[in-house]
Amino acid sequence: MARKLSRRSLALHVATHLVNGKPQKEIARQLAAYLIWTRRTKELTLIVRDIQFYLAEHGHIAGTVTSAHDLSASTLKAIEAFAKEKTGAKKVSLDRAVDESVIGGIKLEIPGYELDTTVARQLTILKTRYKKA
């Protein structure tokens, strides 16, 4: 059995390969296989967070944008530009998620920054902030 890598060194290894341009699917498959083999699947969330941290150090940011409708390319571009401006990253890659419950607007989640301008959020604020009981 191979030596057990620490979470941080594993994250650093994956981040380095991603920065070097290795295909994401292949790296993800290898990481998943390794975690299953070493029975460390419970650490996945922490490892992903560490990977994001190391990528951010190299100017690469991965985040998620959630909206009620499919976003057009121009809107996505604008969101990426916004994320770059806010974080100072060189490259931003965003996962798109469609969730009708947000009603409208977007929810942008990138390491160290979050922007929730969804209508659902605004309505929740309306209901909770001014609630008296």
Place this chain on the structure above:
Amino acid sequence: MNFLTTFAETAEAQEDIFTALGIDWRLLILQIVAFLILVWLLGKFVYPLLMKSVDERQKNIEEAAKAAKKAQESAAESEAETAELLAQARKEAADIVATAKLEAGDMVSTSEAKAKSTAEKIVADAHAQIEKDIDKARRELHDQTLELIAFATEKVIRKKLDSKADEALIADVLKEAK
């Protein structure tokens, strides 16, 4: 004159007076001696006994008188003490009655004050509870209104906000967030 004459005649006939009176002087002397002996005997043997008896009786009587006097005095003292005790008892009874009346009055006053305080507290609590209920109802109404507004807004926005409008909204939001 007749008187003097009578006296002179009597003096002349003095030697025979005892005889004239029928007294025998020898017998008289004997009777005197017997009387003296009798007196002596009585004085020697009877009189002391009698005197002793009389003294004892007198002593007894005096003692009885003293005892009676003492008893009378004791009775008087007892009567005085009884009167004093009665007076004291009456006074104490009067004091007790007065104290009891005072305490009863105090108790009544205290009870009235307590009852009044309790009644006021009940009224105040009722008022407070009513205010609380009203406030709670207002807040619930407010919150339900908010829920309703949010619900209605959501419904309206869901209908009105198509993909195009959503993109415009996102563009505006990004501009504002910058």
